[in-house]
Amino acid sequence: MDSGGINLKEAARLVADLERDLRRLSAGAADLQTVRDEVEALRSVLHSPAPRDKGLRPALHAVRQALERAIDTVEGEAIRDWPYIAEIGRILGMR
Numbered sequence: 001m002d003s004g005g006i007n008l009k010e011a012a013r014l015v016a017d018l019e020r021d022l023r024r025l026s027a028g029a030a031d032l033q034t035v036r037d038e039v040e041a042l043r044s045v046l047h048s049p050a051p052r053d054k055g056l057r058p059a060l061h062a063v064r065q066a067l068e069r070a071i072d073t074v075e076g077e078a079i080r081d082w083p084y085i086a087e088i089g090r091i092l093g094m095r
Contacts, residue, residue, distance in 0.1 A: 038063045042062070
C-alpha cells in the first residue's frame with residue numbers, strides 16, 4: 001500500500017509502535033499529550049477511507065515536531081533514544 005510516495009503499512013506500524021511506547025510513559029505531561037494527540041490525528045488520516053499524501057505528510061510532520069519538542073522537556077528524557085524522528089524522516093523520504 002502506497003499513497004503518494006508514503007508507504008501506508010510503514011506509517012501504520014509507526015503509529016502502533018508509538019502508541020505502545022507512549023502508553024509506557026507517565027501521563028499528564030503537556031508535551032507528551034501533544035505527541036499523543038498528533039499520533040491520534042495521524043491514525044485518523046491513515047484510517048480514513050482514502051488516505052491522501054497531502055493529509056499524511058502534514059500529519060507525519062506534526063508528529064515529528066511534537067516529538068522534537070517533547071525531547072526538550074524533562075519528561076522527554078524517556079524518549080530521547082526513540083528512533084521515531086529518524087523513522088518519520090525516512091518514511092517521508094527525508095535524508
